[in-house]
Amino acid sequence: MNDGHHTRYQSLDILKGFIIITIVFLHLIFNNHETYGKPAIYLQILYLGLISFFIMSGYFYRPGRGIRRNLEIRTKQLFLTMAVCTVVLSAILFVWLTVLGYATSLDDYINALVWGFGQSNVFEPYGAAKVYPVCGASVGYYFLWTMQIAFIIFYLLAERVMDSNWKVAVTIFVLILFTFVWSEFVGIRLPFHADLAPSAAAFMFTGAWLARQDLVGTIERFEIRTKQFWLPFVICLVCGIGLSLVFNPDTNYDNLVLGDYGGYSAFPYYFEAVLMCVVYFYIAGFVSKVPGLRTVLSKFGEHTLGILLLHGFVASMIIAPFWPLTNESWFPLTMTLMERIAVALATLIISYVLCRYGPYVVSRIRQKKDAGDEPSES
Numbered sequence: 001m002n003d004g005h006h007t008r009y010q011s012l013d014i015l016k017g018f019i020i021i022t023i024v025f026l027h028l029i030f031n032n033h034e035t036y037g038k039p040a041i042y043l044q045i046l047y048l049g050l051i052s053f054f055i056m057s058g059y060f061y062r063p064g065r066g067i068r069r070n071l072e073i074r075t076k077q078l079f080l081t082m083a084v085c086t087v088v089l090s091a092i093l094f095v096w097l098t099v100l101g102y103a104t105s106l107d108d109y110i111n112a113l114v115w116g117f118g119q120s121n122v123f124e125p126y127g128a129a130k131v132y133p134v135c136g137a138s139v140g141y142y143f144l145w146t147m148q149i150a151f152i153i154f155y156l157l158a159e160r161v162m163d164s165n166w167k168v169a170v171t172i173f174v175l176i177l178f179t180f181v182w183s184e185f186v187g188i189r190l191p192f193h194a195d196l197a198p199s200a201a202a203f204m205f206t207g208a209w210l211a212r213q214d215l216v217g218t219i220e221r222f223e224i225r226t227k228q229f230w231l232p233f234v235i236c237l238v239c240g241i242g243l244s245l246v247f248n249p250d251t252n253y254d255n256l257v258l259g260d261y262g263g264y265s266a267f268p269y270y271f272e273a274v275l276m277c278v279v280y281f282y283i284a285g286f287v288s289k290v291p292g293l294r295t296v297l298s299k300f301g302e303h304t305l306g307i308l309l310l311h312g313f314v315a316s317m318i319i320a321p322f323w324p325l326t327n328e329s330w331f332p333l334t335m336t337l338m339e340r341i342a343v344a345l346a347t348l349i350i351s352y353v354l355c356r357y358g359p360y361v362v363s364r365i366r367q368k369k370d371a372g373d374e375p376s377e378s
Contacts (some may be wrong), residue, residue: 008363009216010054012296014282017301019049021348024311026140028331028344030251031197039251045244047251050143051273052280053304054200057147057215058207070155075148081309082144086116088136089313093320097135100320104135112136118145118192124257134325138313142254144305145192149199157201158208168209175202176270183256184263195256197267206274215278219285240275243268298351306355307348314354315347343363 013092026047039047062070090112097104111131114120116138121128153175161167179199189195210216222229247268250257260263288294300307316325323332323339335343 009220009288010279010294011216011220011284011288012059013301014287014294014300015049015052015280015297015301016056017297017299018280018284018287019052020300020304020307022046022049022295022357023140024307024348024351025341025344026251027311028315028347029337029340037227040127041245041248044249044251045241045272047080047253048240048244048249048273048276049280050253051203052277053143054147054150054203055207055210055274055277056197056202058154058209059211061154061162061204061211062207063159063162067155067159070158071151074151074155078144078305081142081305082116082141084111085309085313086138086141090116090133090135093137093313093316094135094301097320097325102134102320102325108134112138116131116141118142121189122191123188126189128189131327132330134327135316136330137316137329139315140289140308142193142196144308146194146196147199149192149194149197150204153197153201154204154208161205162208162212165209168205172202172205172270175199175205176266180257180263180266182263183258183266187256188254193254196253199256199258199270202270208253210278216281216285219282220288222285229282233279236275236278236282240272240279243272243275247272248274263311272375299356300348303352303355307351310351311347314350315343318343318346318350 026043030043057074065073089107090109094104094109094112111120112133112135115136118141123129159170161171175198179202181310182195182198188194190198219229230339246260247261249272250259250265257265258269259293312330319325319331319335323335325332331340331343
């Protein structure tokens with residue numbers, strides 16, 4: 001078996017690009033679960049792609065580096081990035097709203113920091129009323145905090161269990177069992193969204209196991225016209241959609257709502273997400289052979305983290321002059337479908353441009369500043 005850790009497959013960037021584009025549109029179009037109700041089943045299935053990020057995180061696991069080194073690589077940079085974005089982007093949005101005449105206050109900025117640092121509604125039931133910060137820029141940050149805590153669980157156990165398929169299976173079962181118990185019998189949100197982390201870690205272990213099988217490499221090496229390519233794809237597609245039709249997976253992962261059956265939904269949800277992730281791997285492998293489309297999606301996939309961090313901020317900056325931002329939801333409920341689609345498209349493009357060219361611009365500014373600070377020769 002190939003451990004799959006030392007090869008960068010373009011199909012993974014393609015998949016990440018597809019998922020982040022989907023997330024931006026879903027956030028802008030279905031941003032209030034309570035108001036719009038549960039989306040159609042095809043959107044629920046599409047939403048399962050979000051879990052693919054956890055699976056891909058496990059896919060890139062490299063054994064032998066040690067717990068401390070892995071945590072430094074995976075969490076230190078992510079934590080600092082989230083902290084800076086929470087503080088700075090919320091401050092910029094706060095100033096922007098003040099200029100536009102919003103009745104902003106310091107309390108709203110503090111509330112934005114609370115959201116950004118994963119401390120909103122902690123130790124409260126999942127159904128507790130939420131007050132959305134008007135200058136909040138941290139849309140989707142719960143996912144990144146969940147990933148941070150899940151990395152800790154994953155790296156503490158990975159060196160001990162990844163040498164055995166049985167150990168991996170038992171570890172995954174225990175983590176999903178914890179998710180079931182917490183959702184069904186406790187139902188309280190923890191700081192940093194730690195309550196979501198065991199399920200996320202279970203998906204990371206699944207990704208690491210799939211990497212041991214070199215799933216992505218095998219898919220990319222298959223000839224598309226052979227049954228070896230299509231048979232597993234069809235089986236996973238039929239089983240994934242079938243399970244989703246019987247046990248609707250929901251789109252409310254941040255509240256640990258995984259389906260219609262309370263905590264019991266944690267078990268079918270795991271299999272639904274894994275099966276559909278394999279389907280998405282296959283689709284990405286197919287797209288990797290389509291020149292124009294693969295280029296666009298892989299470019300977005302290379303900046304997944306930046307787009308996720310920026311899109312709430314960018315969308316709010318665009319929306320604020322034209323539609324009122326309130327504490328009812330992240331984005332206004334009065335926008336029409338076409339307006340939401342237009343804003344989502346603009347948000348996606350601007351976020352990508354900022355991620356693609358922002359570091360270069362900052363580097364050039366620093367170079368000019370350093371050149372200006374150098375003493376001239378007399």
